[in-house]
Amino acid sequence: MTELISTDNATNGILSKDLLAGLRVVVGLMIPESHEYQVPGADDEKIFNDIAGSIGDEAEILKRGLDNLEELAQEAFNCRLVNAASEDLPGLMATFKSADREFIKALTSLVASCYYRDDRVMKSLGMERRPPFPNGFEVEQGDWSLLDPVRARGKLYRDVTASEKNDT
Amino acid sequence: MQKDPVDVLIIGAGASGAAVAFSLAETRMKIVCLEQGDWTNPAQYPSTGRDWEARHFGDFNINPNKRRARADYPINVTDSPISVANFNGVGGGTVLYAGHFPRFHPSDFRVKSLDGVAEDWPIDYDFLEPYYNQNDRMMGVSGLSGDPAYPPKQSSMPPLPLGKSGQTLARGFNKLGWHWWPSDSAIASQEYDGRPGCVNLGACTSGCAEGAKASTDITYWPAAIRAGVELRTGCRVREITVDKKGRATGVIYYDEAGTEQVLKAHVVVLACNGVGTPRLLLNSRSESFPDGLANTSGLVGRNLMFHPYASIQGIFDEEQDGYRGPGNCIWSQEFYETDASRGFVRGYTYEIVRGRGPVATAIAGMLSGRVAWGADHHAQIRSMFNRVTGMVAICEDLPEEHNTVTLDPILKDADGIPAPKINYTLSENSRKMLSHAVSRATELLITAGARDVMTEAPIGAGGWHLMGTARMGTDPEKSVVNEWGRSHDVRNLFIVDGSIFVTSAGVNPTRTIQALALYVADSMKKRLDNLFD
Numbered sequence: 082m083t084e085l086i087s088t089d090n091a092t093n094g095i096l097s098k099d100l101l102a103g104l105r106v107v108v109g110l111m112i113p114e115s116h117e118y119q120v121p122g123a124d125d126e127k128i129f130n131d132i133a134g135s136i137g138d139e140a141e142i143l144k145r146g147l148d149n150l151e152e153l154a155q156e157a158f159n160c161r162l163v164n165a166a167s168e169d170l171p172g173l174m175a176t177f178k179s180a181d182r183e184f185i186k187a188l189t190s191l192v193a194s195c196y197y198r199d200d201r202v203m204k205s206l207g208m209e210r211r212p213p214f215p216n217g218f219e220v221e222q223g224d225w226s227l228l229d230p231v232r233a234r235g236k237l238y239r240d241v242t243a244s245e246k247n248d249t
Numbered sequence: 250m251q252k253d254p255v256d257v258l259i260i261g262a263g264a265s266g267a268a269v270a271f272s273l274a275e276t277r278m279k280i281v282c283l284e285q286g287d288w289t290n291p292a293q294y295p296s297t298g299r300d301w302e303a304r305h306f307g308d309f310n311i312n313p314n315k316r317r318a319r320a321d322y323p324i325n326v327t328d329s330p331i332s333v334a335n336f337n338g339v340g341g342g343t344v345l346y347a348g349h350f351p352r353f354h355p356s357d358f359r360v361k362s363l364d365g366v367a368e369d370w371p372i373d374y375d376f377l378e379p380y381y382n383q384n385d386r387m388m389g390v391s392g393l394s395g396d397p398a399y400p401p402k403q404s405s406m407p408p409l410p411l412g413k414s415g416q417t418l419a420r421g422f423n424k425l426g427w428h429w430w431p432s433d434s435a436i437a438s439q440e441y442d443g444r445p446g447c448v449n450l451g452a453c454t455s456g457c458a459e460g461a462k463a464s465t466d467i468t469y470w471p472a473a474i475r476a477g478v479e480l481r482t483g484c485r486v487r488e489i490t491v492d493k494k495g496r497a498t499g500v501i502y503y504d505e506a507g508t509e510q511v512l513k514a515h516v517v518v519l520a521c522n523g524v525g526t527p528r529l530l531l532n533s534r535s536e537s538f539p540d541g542l543a544n545t546s547g548l549v550g551r552n553l554m555f556h557p558y559a560s561i562q563g564i565f566d567e568e569q570d571g572y573r574g575p576g577n578c579i580w581s582q583e584f585y586e587t588d589a590s591r592g593f594v595r596g597y598t599y600e601i602v603r604g605r606g607p608v609a610t611a612i613a614g615m616l617s618g619r620v621a622w623g624a625d626h627h628a629q630i631r632s633m634f635n636r637v638t639g640m641v642a643i644c645e646d647l648p649e650e651h652n653t654v655t656l657d658p659i660l661k662d663a664d665g666i667p668a669p670k671i672n673y674t675l676s677e678n679s680r681k682m683l684s685h686a687v688s689r690a691t692e693l694l695i696t697a698g699a700r701d702v703m704t705e706a707p708i709g710a711g712g713w714h715l716m717g718t719a720r721m722g723t724d725p726e727k728s729v730v731n732e733w734g735r736s737h738d739v740r741n742l743f744i745v746d747g748s749i750f751v752t753s754a755g756v757n758p759t760r761t762i763q764a765l766a767l768y769v770a771d772s773m774k775k776r777l778d779n780l781f782d
């Protein structure tokens with residue numbers, strides 16, 4: 082694994098280097114590399130640096146979750162997450178996924194936000210590698226004759242009779 | 250800068266503040282608007298960057314408690330299943346709104362007479378129609394005339410495109426024989442009044458960088474400022490002051506530097522929305538008004554209505570519009586008017602949500618267990634990406650006095666002003682309506698070809714419509730302002746925002762909020778010689 086470029090700054094020091102290393106293991110489990118779709122995993126250096134650099138208000142929630150995961154790894158395998166055997170990790174994560182929903186939500190938003198804006202991933206999804214503005218996108222007009230049966234059905238709104246009126 | 254005292258002081262530069270400022274400008278009175286937020290710069294809206302979806306969770310979060318900008322005030326929502334969504338800045342909520350722009354129906358103003366619930370409005374659809382039309386011209390409305398769910402009305406521009414999503418769902422509606430129609434939308438489908446047409450950026454709820462969406466910072470405000478209105482940003486009003494006779498004399502506010510300032514005014518107009526307005530009134534206690542300004546009815550902050558929302562999204566095998574195009578597309582009012590056989594009174598609108606981007610798809614997929622962690626992730630996300638379309642249901646929320654905005658005893662904003670606290674519970678009627686909306690929409694999606702359906706009801710983050718907390722009426726014991734927006738208690742105090750709604754209808758409120766603001770302004774103009782009688 083390559084070294085991370087900038088981590089402490091991004092999380093204001095809330096996540097230690099060790100916890101970030103654990104986070105990298107976890108995100109790689111969530112979205113691994115795929116040769117079939119020609120996409121990197123979320124633990125790819127560029128993507129993970131984006132992830133680490135994008136941790137903001139959720140740093141405390143992530144720290145809590147990662148601390149707990151490290152504890153579980155110690156109990157189960159007597160080692161840190163980074164050193165656990167890769168075949169053991171999915172089982173550990175499955176137990177943990179249902180335990181701390183807030184952590185899983187924060188982690189999912191963070192990882193998805195960074196992974197799905199990577200050039201290689203967007204290309205694999207068939208997207209142009211650019212922001213929406215200024216070029217925008219094409220949306221077809223569609224077949225307006227679909228409205229014909231609705232027109233044929235006639236008035237739907239409820240009348241308000243004079244006695245129910247009460248103007249100023 | 251305008252010297253004291255001003256003729257009219259407007260507080261809040263959102264949907265209604267902009268409309269009332271524009272309308273009053275022709276009187277040539279000295280008009281100043283104080284707004285706690287700033288102007289936004291469209292060149293910095295999320296759609297201009299690759300991180301456009303991520304910024305929904307950051308500086309463009311719809312939840313002020315998460316966004317936490319200088320202009321935002323915290324809102325205690327621990328006792329509400331629905332949290333408040335807003336934007337504090339020039340344009341107010343319209344900077345982030347989706348631009349769904351329905352009108353109320355004639356029946357919406359007469360719920361007591363027709364259905365025996367809540368209260369009737371003191372005005373009706375026909376009365377408000379000219380103000381709807383005036384507002385439509387300023388904002389620009391895309392749509393198609395002839396909707397059988399409404400009395401005849403014109404649109405300024407052709408409707409937004411149906412697209413793949415619209416056609417898929419329209420076919421489903423047709424199979425079931427249900428109503429649908431192109432949505433009225435405050436998004437320009439072509440160039441309108443110097444604004445460009447929509448280019449389908451698909452990020453309307455984090456600001457329109459193209460300028461196609463009618464937020465009031467680019468519609469009413471430039472015109473109002475040209476006509477002489479002064480708009481001061483970064484100015485947060487702490488309280489409205491009163492004299493011994495119980496007349497409003499002006500306000501105390503904090504300027505951009507946090508310095509306390511006083512501004513005297515002959516007339517004060519509140520446009521701070523259904524949470525900001527009761528908060529300010531309750532913060533304006535005095536000897537004459539110990540329970541908060543304009544509150545002898547005890548109704549300031551009561552009858553809060555949100556519109557409980559349900560989200561019902563289908564996953565299809567065929568590609569839909571996905572991240573392309575504005576969310577607005579078509580709507581259905583098949584279940585709008587009361588039908589006693591459904592087990593609830595009043596009804597709801599379905600608004601089609603065209604699709605979502607890759608980040609939102611991945612998050613929904615992973616959190617709902619439809620997209621796995623691990624090797625299967627890639628195939629599963631591809632079976633959802635650009636294949637999700639569906640709708641939200643906007644349920645009519647009936648006024649209940651126990652749904653309130655009060656002052657939090659502890660929480661304060663950055664200027665030390667007490668923050669609002671929300672107490673809100675879903676009524677039995679709302680629960681039944683939500684459940685009906687979810688099951689009928691599921692039927693529709695399956696009919697349209699969906700292989701799977703995802704639902705959420707109520708949408709916890711969906712408190713974007715804030716209504717009813719200073720309602721209008723002719724009886725001072727049952728309302729806060731009279732039938733033309735003037736406080737029953739304080740004769741030079743007016744309210745023009747969503748707080749004055751008597752009932753909520755089952756549609757988005759902003760077109761009606763603005764029509765009411767124009768109506769209140771017109772009432773003031775017609776009575777200038779005896780405004781305080």
Ligand SMILES: Cc1cc2nc3c(=O)[nH]c(=O)nc-3n(C[C@H](O)[C@H](O)[C@H](O)COP(=O)(O)OP(=O)(O)OC[C@H]3O[C@@H](n4cnc5c(N)ncnc54)[C@H](O)[C@@H]3O)c2cc1C
Pocket residue numbers: 260261262263264265266283284285286311320334335336337338339340341342343345346347348349350351454484485486487520521522523525526529713714715745746747748757758759760762
């Ligand atoms: C994400 C989102 C999507 C939405 N989508 C739709 C939609 O599709 N259709 C629709 O009809 N509506 C929609 N809405 C709701 C719409 O934005 C509001 O109905 C509308 O903006 C309310 O208008 P208003 O004038 O009552 O208040 P606002 O527009 O909220 O304006 C109030 C202004 O007052 C200012 N203010 C408050 N307190 C103070 C103070 N003490 N001192 C100084 N200034 C103050 C605020 O900063 C704010 O700018 C949406 C809202 C959001 C957040």
Ligand code: SF4
Pocket residue numbers: 296436446447448449450451452453454456457458459460461462574575576
């Ligand atoms: S879809 Fe249209 S209205 Fe929405 S942000 Fe893009 S250009 Fe603006």
